[in-house]
Amino acid sequence: MTLLDKLKNKQVLISDGSWGTFLQQKGLQAGDCPELWNIEHPGDVLAIAQSYIDAGSDMIETNSFGGSRFKLAMFGLQDRVHELNKAAAEISRKAAGTDKTVLGSVGPTGKILMMGDVTEEELYNAFKEQCMALEEGGADAIVIETMSDITEAGCAIRAAKENTKCTVICTMTFEQSAPGQYNSMMGATPTEMVEQLIPLGVDIIGANCGNGIEGMIDIVKEIRKSNTDIPILIHANAGMPQYVDGKTIFPESPNQMASCVNGLIDAGANIIGGCCGTFPEHIKKMAEVAKNK
């Protein structure tokens, strides 16, 4: 059953929690390439995927957020796009079995189109290469996430739609720039995201990172104002990170996040999960609330 079919049967589905923060907990150091762990520490990556499935996630992402050739080039790994992304999807597929959905994670390239760093065609080709490898490894859907530039997000959506059979999800990262106003780093608003990305054929839209779960309720409301039908996915941080005594702390507890789940559902969210600083316990608590709704 495709993700869209599953959404027709059920009001709300649960997604997974953090990957980056979780990998760090397992020993990933600053400056290491997370995607290389798919080859060098596949057991740890599988353990993360499995722990979210066990916590009640209906879907699991892949460890491939920085798997585009532009990001991998920072580690000299630009020629291993296919291998690293395929391995990422295979690991998550193993945890998901046949009935849970695997979401192939695709993050931004870090290049800025407007400045002439890259062309749209170069971005399209990089995303195409990554998405095809994720599909080959077993991804059912592609989740293009943490986007701040609508044009870059559009390149990724077209690449995924035109070269794979996967369901295509796109979530952007918004921060509060004034009371009640949300903008991405590049200035895009949730409304602009809806107006410009839905015509490209994206199946599910939403927001991730950049906010605690309360800000996400406002963002869902803004999306719903301009579109009543498109499924919305939210991956919320456990609040914004704080640095205390040499350690990174994400302030929102599993219970705190769970207490906002009904608000998100009432605003119109269809898939709810976590981002930075969320762990299986967060997902478990959020899933309990969603399932009792």
Added chain:
Amino acid sequence: MEDILVKLGYCVEFGKVDKNAPYPPDMKGQDGADELTKQAIEQGISAAVILEDALVAAMNRVGQKFTEKKIFIPQMLMSAKAMNAAVAHLKPFFNSGEITRKGKFIIATVKGDLHDIGKNLVKMAIEGAGWEVIDLGVDVPTEKVLETIQANPDAKIGLSALLTTTMGNMQVTVESIKSKYPSNAIIIGGAPVNEEFKTKIGADFYAPDPQSAVSYLNR
């Protein structure tokens, strides 16, 4: 004579690089920062006046609007690009000593951190304010920063970190600099960094946005 400086300032403020540049759409086909700077020099306006009255003043307005969230990163980057096109024509006057820069500023993203957008924004704003910027790039080890200070003993320093996991490396770099060069001012910035962290690690200034870094250096 003043008219051309107003026009040039407008090009920098709104990111019109040169005549062929498609951005911004409402200035299509008009002269940009590139052409207007050349014309201003040909008209005999002094390089120092062009720099201060048109370019630096415009970048100041850009920085202000960015701080107030009236514009976002793309607009700021286009302004910086227009600024660079203008400054290219002023290079001979810098080299001859006819105009001088305000000082040197060393900027780097700390070790383990590969993010450069924030660092580049600050770099552009500080260059735009008339400073010479030495950009060490991303993932910069402490030793590299120390060597660069040794070669540029009066330089001020800016350090960037986007990740909470690299804030520890920022602390190491700041402490090493301060033990060897206690009088060189250090500005820190980046999403997870704040005033409290600045005090804790002994840096001199926390810049929440590019414009506040400029104000700190110029004071």
